[in-house]
Every structure is written in C-alpha cells, then in structure tokens.
Amino acid sequence: MDKADRLTKVYQLFVDSPNDTVPKDTLKDLFSYAGYVLTEEDLQNIVNYCPDGGMNLDSFTECCKKLEEKEISREEFEKCLRSLTDDNSSFIDANTLIAVLDKGKYKLNDEEIEELVGLSQPDAEGKISIDYLLNLIYNEE
CATH class of the missing domain: 1.10.238 (Recoverin; domain 1)
Known part of the structure; x- marks a missing residue:
C-alpha cells in the first residue's frame, strides 16, 4: 500500500x-x-x-x-522525549524508549534499537540521560 x-x-x-x-x-x-x-x-x-x-x-x-x-529540531525532540518521562525529568526509561522506537512510522529494527540503547548507556535502573541521547543523535560533544 x-x-x-x-x-x-x-x-x-x-x-x-x-x-x-x-x-x-x-x-x-x-x-x-x-x-x-x-x-x-x-x-x-x-x-x-x-x-x-x-x-x-x-x-x-x-x-x-x-x-x-520538516526536520525536527533538537529542542522539539527533547520536548518529545521529556513528555515520555514520568515526571518530565531529564532521564527516560530504556523500556519506554524501546517501545517508542519499535512503533510508528519510522520504526527502527531490533539491531538498530539495540545499538542505540547500548550507546545511550542506561544506568543501573535502566534510565537513559536525555541530554546524552540527544548529543549522540545530533553528533554533539
């Protein structure tokens, strides 16, 4: 279709x-x-x-x-990611991120998701720093 x-x-x-x-x-x-x-x-x-x-x-x-x-800006993407957190915090749950990346119009395959989550370095509680994730995506140091 x-x-x-x-x-x-x-x-x-x-x-x-x-x-x-x-x-x-x-x-x-x-x-x-x-x-x-x-x-x-x-x-x-x-x-x-x-x-x-x-x-x-x-x-x-x-x-x-x-x-x-329209290309999404870093600020818009940050707003979207923060809206997925429980308390609008600066950390997103890895499972929440995986669920979002696995659905929708431009979903990632399992290998891409695994690579992105691995690069995002979740902490012991499975939380990923939104700032760190955005820096990875937008190639910022």
Whole structure:
C-alpha cells in the first residue's frame, strides 16, 4: 500500500464519506493515527490553517507532506522525549524508549534499537540521560 492509500484509509476512519471533513477538535487524533507526533505548535498551525468547517482529505495529505519535510529540531525532540518521562525529568526509561522506537512510522529494527540503547548507556535502573541521547543523535560533544 502506498502512502496516499494509507493516508486515505486513516482519513476514512474519521469521516462517514470521503467528501466529509474532519472537525478541528479531532485533528490531533487524525494525525496521530497517521503516525505523526505533533508538537503543540504544529497542532496549532494546522488548526489555524484548517477552514472552520474542518479538514478535507486533500488538505490532510498536504499537511502530512509538509510535516515530513520538516526536520525536527533538537529542542522539539527533547520536548518529545521529556513528555515520555514520568515526571518530565531529564532521564527516560530504556523500556519506554524501546517501545517508542519499535512503533510508528519510522520504526527502527531490533539491531538498530539495540545499538542505540547500548550507546545511550542506561544506568543501573535502566534510565537513559536525555541530554546524552540527544548529543549522540545530533553528533554533539
């Protein structure tokens, strides 16, 4: 199944007919089902872009293309990782990280996950420093 077909099928989960629009208050769920993790800023931009009547299929696929073109910044990625912690701390549980990397649109294979977790040097409690992980990903020292 190609990307356009997949996005159409996801869109159809939220409407009764292909010509219907998805209401603004369910856009976050729509994009989530399509495999996108939106920052609050991204969601607000999409809602502002969307007509009052809701989002149609063409607008949805256009927004998805724009989201794929956008490279995630270190700060945005840090926010995402911190949102996965129990207390918005600077350490993420290795099992939580593995679960996230194993799902979604751009999931990693087992070998890649094992390598990343190994490089991340979890502590005795299985926690990984978010700063250390980001430094690895963004090639910072």
